[in-house]
Amino acid sequence: MGIFSGLINGFSIALTPVNLLFAFIGALLGTAVGVLPGLGPAATIALLLPATYAISSPVTAIILMAGIFYGSMYGGSTTSILLNLPGEAASVVTCIDGYKMAQKGRAGAALGIAAIGSFVAGTAGVLGLTLFAPKIAGFALSFGPPEMFSLALVGLLMAVTLSGASVIKGLIMLAMGLLLASVGLDPISGKTRFSFGVIELQSGFDFVTLAMGVFGLGEIFTGLESVMKTEIVTTKVGQVWPTVKDWVDSRMAILRGTLIGFFVGIIPGGGAVISSLVSYALEKKVSKHPEEFGQGAIEGVAGPESANNAASSSSFIPLLTLGIPGNASIAMIFAALLIKGVTPGPFLIQEHPEVFWGVIASMYIGNVMLLVLNLPMVGIWAQLLRVPFGILAPVIILFTAIGSYSIQGQAFDIYSLVGFGLFGYLLRKLKFEPGPLVLAFVLGPMIEGSMRRSLLMSGGSFLIFVTHPISMALIGLFAFLVLGQALVMFRKKPAVQT
C-alpha cells in the first residue's frame, strides 16, 4: 500500500464518528493533564489502560491514548507561562522565558505562540511520520551506549548555558543536579546509593516532583514574602494574538524547534524533554540578542514548545516501525497495543494497516482540534492571573501535592515535594537559576549509565567514544562549544577590566 492510499484509508477510519469522538476526548483530556502540574500523560494513560478493554477496536483505543499524549504537550506550557510551574516535564524550559513574559504583561502572546508553534510542529511531525517513518527508524537504532553518552554530554553543556549570567553558578547547579540524580539504584550494579535506609529512596527522587518543587513551590514560597501584593504577577494579560514582531522573531525558532524535536524524538530515550532543552539552548546561541533570554524572549517559548510537540509525534516512529517504546507514555501505548493483540514492529504496516494509518490520520485531525481548543482558551487560562495570590497559592500547592502523589501513589513524594520547594526558595534567595539543576537531574542517569556501559563494552578503554563515528562527531561538537565559550570569556575579561 502506498503512502497516499494508506493515508486515504487512514482518514476513512479516523473520520468515523466514534474515532472522531475519541480523538476529541483524548485531546481534551491531554490538554487538561498537561495543564495540571504533576499529572503527566504517562500516569493518565496508565490510569486509562484498563478502560481500553471496554473499547473493542484497537485503533480507537490507540487514537484515545495518542490524543492524551500529544494533547498534554499543548497544555503543558500553560502553567509554565502563567505560574512558573511546569505542567509537564517537557515544559520545564518554557518556564524560563514564558513566565518572564507573563510578568511583563505578555502572557497572552506567550500562550498564543506556544499554541501556534505546537500546532505547526505537531502537524509537521505527523507529516514526517507519514513520509519517513520506515526510513528513519534504522538511524535511531545506531544510537548505542557510546553515542548516547556523547549526546547526553552535549546536553549537559547546553544545560549550563541555561544558567543565565554566571557560568560558575550554572556549574554548581549542574553538580547538585547530578548528585541528586545519583540517589537510588546504581544503574549498573544494582547497589542502592544514598538511600539511608529509606525504602522509598531506593528508586530515587521523582523527576516531576523535583521540577514542581524547585520551580513551582519555590516560586510560591518566594511570593509569600510579598504577601501584601495580592497578585502573583501583573493582572495585565496583554494581547492574545502575537504581534507582527513576535511572528518575525519566532517563526525561525518554530522551524528549528520542529526539526530538532523531530530528530530527537526518534532517538530511544531522547524524547520531548531533551528536545525542548536542546531547542532552547540553540535559540539562545543563534539569537542576535541572547541577553534577552531569561528576560522574556519569545523565541525561548516558541522553540521549545514546538520541539516537544514535534518530538511527541516522531516518538511514534520507533514504536510503530521497530516495536521500540522510547519513553514512558509510548511504553504504555505499546502495552495497550499488545493487550489488543496488535504487536508493534516492522510488520505492523502490513498486518494492521488500519491501526498504522488510522492512528496517523487521527493525529492530523487531533492537532487541528487542539489548536481550536487551545487558542480561544488562551484568554480563559490567562484569567488565572487575576485570581488573588491568597487563593491561588493554596490551590496550586494542593494540585502539585495530588500530582506528585499520583505518580507512584506514595506519601513520601509529597514530603520530598515540599523539601524541594524549600530548596527552590533558597535558590531564589541566593540568585541561582534552577534550570541546569533540573536538566542535569534528567541527564545524570543517562550519562552515568551509558558511559559505564560503553566502558564495559570496550573493556575499559575510553577510545570507544572516538572510534564510533556518531559519538566522535558529538564529542567534536562538545569540544568546539567548550572552546568557543572559553574564547568568548577570555576575550570578555580584558574588556571588563578596562
Place this chain on the structure above:
Amino acid sequence: MKKTVAVLVAMLLASAMFPVASMAGDAYPSKPITGVVPFGPGGSTDLLARTVEKFWTKYSKEPLVIVNKPGGGGVVGTEGVVRSKPDGYTLYFGYGSGHDVVMPSLQKMPYDPLKDLVPVARLSIHSVVIVTGANSQFHSIKDMVAWAKKEGKPITTAVSVKAGAVDLALTAFGKAAGIKIVTVPFSGGAEATTALAGGHLMIGGGHPCEIMTHIKAGRFRPLAVALPQRDPSLPDVPTLRELGFDVATWGSIKGVAAPVGTPKEVVAYLGGTLKKITEDPGFRKAMADMNMPVMYEGSADFGKFLKQATADYLALIRKLNITIN
C-alpha cells in the same frame, strides 16, 4: 434524646469501621479484590496481571482490580501486600520475580518472601533466551564459544538489569563454557533489546515476551534457552543442557500470592478461579499472543517449586561468587 442520637451515631460509626465484621457471614468474595503489581505499567508482569483481570469477572462474582505500585525493584509494592490484612482482598501479582527468588540471596530484605507470603498459584514462567542480532557471525552457541576461545576476546552481552534472572543465566553459562561473558546491564528489558537490535553488543538475553517480535521480524536469532526443559513458546530452540552445558535456571517466575495468614478456603477459592482462567481458551490465546506460556501450578506445588527455585538461585549465586554490595 441526646443519648439515643449518640448511641445511633456510635453504632453507625462502628458499622462503618468494621464492615468486614458485619459481613463475616457472607461468602468470600463480597467486595472487589485488589491485585498489586509491584512494577510499572506496561511491563511483562503488568501485562500478565491485566490479562487475568480481563477474564476474572467471567469466573468470580466480584471483580479484580489491578494497581501498579512500582519502586525498589519490586520490594515496595510487595512489602505493601505483606503488611496488608490477610483477608484475601489484597493479592500480589508477580510472585517468583527476581526480588522474591534472587534478591534475598544478595541483600537484606524487609520481609521474608517465602515465609511472609502464601503462594496462591503459578501462572507462567518467563524463560531466559540467548539471542544474537541477525547480522551476527554467530549462528549457534557452538560458533560463539569457538570464536571466543580462538580469539580470546570477551563476549559483550546485553542484559536487562544486574543480578536479574537474565544476567545470572548468562554469567553461569560463561563459566560453564569457559569463556568470558561481559554482561552490560541496562535499565530494563526494552532498553537492552534496543541496544542489541542496533548491533551494539554481540549477544543478548531476554524473556520471550520481550524479544519475540524481534525474533519473528528476523532481527534476532535465538540460540538457546536456559531452562531445564524447552520453553513452550519457543519449541524449536534447544536448551543449554541439550547443547552440552550444564546450566539451567528458573527464569522469571510469575505467580500470585496473598499475605501469610490468609484463610485456607480463600486461597483455595482464588487458586481455583485462577485455574479456570488459565484453562479458558480466550485467556490462552491472549497469553500466546504475548508469548507467555501458561504454566499453572496450585498452591502446594507452587510453594514447593518456589523453595526449590530460591535454593537453586542461592547455589548459583554462591557458585558464581556474585555480590552487589
